[in-house]
Amino acid sequence: MSLPATPNDYTAYPDSAGRFGEFGGRYVAETLMPLVLELDRAYAEAKADPAFQAELKGYLTHYVGRPSPLYFAERLTRHFGGAKIYFKREELNHTGAHKINNCMGQILLARRMGKTRIIAETGAGQHGVASATVCARFDLPCVVYMGATDVARQKPNVFRMNLLGAEVRPVTSGAATLKDAMNEAMRDWVTNVADTYYLIGTAAGPHPYPAMVRDFQAVIGAETREQILELEGRLPDAVVACVGGGSNAIGMFHPFLNDEGVRIYGVEASGHGLDTDKHAASLTGGRPGVLHGNRTYLLQDDDGQILDAHSISAGLDYPGIGPEHSWLHDVGRAQYLTCTDKEALEAFQLCAELEGIIPALESAHALAKLGEVARDVGKDGVIALCLSGRGDKDIFTVADALGRQI
Amino acid sequence: MTKDRIDRRFAALAAEDRAAFVAYIMAGDPDAATALEIMRGLPAAGADIIELGFPFSDPMAEGPTIQRASQRALAGKMTTKGVLATVRAFREGDEDTPVILMGYLNPLVNYGFEAFARDAAEAGADGLIVVDCPPEEADPLVDALDAANLSLIRLATPTTDDARLPVVVKRTSGFVYYVSVAGVTGVLEADADAVAPAVARVRAASGLPVAVGFGIKTPDRAAAVARVADAAVVGSALIDELESNLSSNKNVTSAVLSKAEELANAVRFARSNKA
Incomplete structure (x- = not known):
């Protein structure tokens, strides 16, 4: 289903292909395509499930504050x-x-999908810390990809992630910042397709991430x-x-x-x-x-x-x-x-x-x-x-x- | 011409009962002239088909070897137009070897699909592999390629199940590229036993020859794949050879070509020398 380019209802987007007008979509390697489609189905089910929403609300109230x-x-x-x-x-x-709002939503979804390993990318380290936090809370191993430049300028967050039990992997390719961390997380995901959930920290990436992260935020x-x-x-x-x-x-x-x-x-x-x-x-x-x-x-x-x-x-x-x-x-x-x-x-x-x-x-x-x-x-x-x-x-x-x- | 060149090559190989050896190199790596020299030498070294990578700043499906190749090419100011110039120069001396361009979508979005398809066909390319363009997003690109009689070669992977396979092979031609490991290029090794049934499945669904790549590093592995698939693709192993000779003063071109020859012979005689 495709929606008109000039909307009557802005909240009706994206369409079923993940499009906001000409933007969005799912441009991933074929290896990841079935995973992205599975995530789309799993998220749609969770979103419509009052039990999932109630569980999320409970954690947002009592854990996030x-x-x-x-x-x-x-x-x-x-x-x-x-x-x-x-x-x-x-x-x-x-x-x-704000990063924890999204992490809480996605970690509950990852658990619901039976995933046993979490990966994330981080720039400032805020999403990395939030990911490491929810992984500690739900006892899931967590690997955070972070550009080496960012590791150097955000040392307190790197230490926080380590305290929370996450492994921070510095990424040295490119300018060694967020874009390169995201490339490396994608490479991990394409290699560990069976057990790994990729917890993207921003409202970008292949559909359904932009819509899902938006919903959680x-x-x-x-x-x-x-x-x-x-x-x-x-x-x-x-x-x-x-x-x-x-x-x-x-x-x-x-x-x-x-x-x-x-x-x-x-x-x-x-x-x-x-x-x-x-x-x-x-x-x-x-x-x-x-x-x-x-x-x-x-x-x-x-x-x-x-x-x-x-x-x-x-x-x-x-x-x-x-x-x-x-x-x-x-x-x-x-x-x-x-x-x-x-x-x-x-x-x-x-x-x-x-x-x-x-x-x-x-x-x-x-x-x-x-x-x-x-x-x-x-x-x-x-x-x-x-x-x-x-x-x-x-x-x-x-x-x-x-x-x-x- | 274009699609026909791929079909002719696979028909000839089938008549000889041997698989194709597909050699992948990166345009502009380590520089434009050397990459062209290597490319020109590949058919004589035994390459039946050439995959020519075009560089991208963010090659998300590549392992460290091809990432570095991409960076070297970009550091040497290789552009998409430069890649097509390499193909054109190669075609001046070789009318028969299919050339498949392989890379990522954004440089093509930037170039414009119609303009790219027209210029690529004019330069003498035969097909295109775009790693981050799944079938769901491919129609505008396929329309442009069809108009220029170029093949969009599709990737099938270990995660492509029977339900999805028909989606993957729709609007494809030439051959199908089976990615034999879930992972990036050049890191994990393909398991030839697991590859055989997958190749059969993809061949049945597509009615096209099936090339296998992403995990072939050694002549033995290339031979094992060549026994069950229609083509064996080797990239990272050739680029590793290039890279290790860059630091010494050895001739990079002859080093890469002799590695290619070793792999090509393993593929060429795989079915006659059963291991």
């Missing part, structure tokens, strides 16, 4: 001159980021919707989130897609600047292509070779983006802004100083655009920003960038 608060950021509101700014506090989740937007209605008696004028692969963003956005009055802002990492070759803004600076199982916007050269991304934030350092974002960008439902390393660093410090919250460098990209969004919605506006993670893991990177010794 949901619902996360929606917090009125009063001093930042004043700083930016009017529009009320709310933070969806995903950084208060167990393990310190949509708890962010669904709670935000309820909470803001309770606090303000109305929907927000804008929702904002940072976008690397885009899982926190799509989780925040999805429950608002059909609300015409809600403006949607994603923030991509523009690293040293869009006019340099050191950025990670796939939508703003890339073109559609095929990588890691899906058709989506990619950073690539004139010959279709994938370029290395750059961002000060390891979690945004990826040359692609989830296919639903590519589609929302093309149909104009969401607007994608960009934020440089420097702007993110400033917002990181501003949030710490004014709100007493040290944000993840990823989330700091969204924070950096609050001024712009506040101007767009005006003084009487209401903004909900997804504070996707906490910044403890980033203190070494930030100290280094500021030229300070720890």
